[in-house]
Amino acid sequence: MSLTTPITATESHETFKDKAIRRFKEEPLVPIGTLATCYALTMAMIRMRSGQPKSFNRWLRVRIIAQGLTVAAVVAGSYAFGRTQQQLEAKARADQERILENAAKERREFEERLRGAEEAHEREVKGGWWRKGESKTEMVERTDKGVGVREVGKEGGGSSGSSWWGLVGYGWVWGSPKDEKGETKSS
Secondary structure, eight states: OOSOOOOOTTTTTOOHHHHHHHHHHHOTHHHHHHHHHHHHHHHHHHHHHHTOHHHHHHHHHHHHHHHHHHHHHHHHHHHHHHHHHHHHHHHHHHHHHHHHHHHHHHHHHHHHHHHHHHHHHHHHHHHTSSOTTOOHHHHHHHHHTTSSOGGGGGSOOSTTSOOHHHHHHTTTTTOOOBOTTSOBOOO
8 A cells, every 4th residue: 555646537436346456556566465464364374273383373474574575565665656756746847837937938028029019109109100180191192102192082981081992992002003104103
């Protein structure tokens, strides 16, 4: 018998036979020692009933040796199980530390990216990619220098009289329309 073994969900409903097989596989010397002790005790009892005192004493000595070896097997098994548990716990601690280090690294990287995005947003707000009170058409004219975008305001839609779809159609996203000579068309 060893120290407390954690019970898993599959072991909670095991039969006596299944448990005996599992325990025999975990610590094979303990059941063998127990059987040897029982056999020696049975033989001593048989010798005592048959009136053979020398044989009776010999079997009692064998029982004591077998019982001592069984106790030694229990102690050795408990020690080995404890060492195994310590190794498993050490490995689990190392894995946990590695996971925490990775999480901290990812958090630092995320905070760096967030800081960069906040700085870019501040530059956009201050530097005026989009100026407060400016209509979409004015912003597009300012950024594209009026390249084929003046018609956007004439299409209608939206509160400022322009539509974002118009920007796509007039080359704000894909470039400006050009004639056969490669010059920019304007209306």
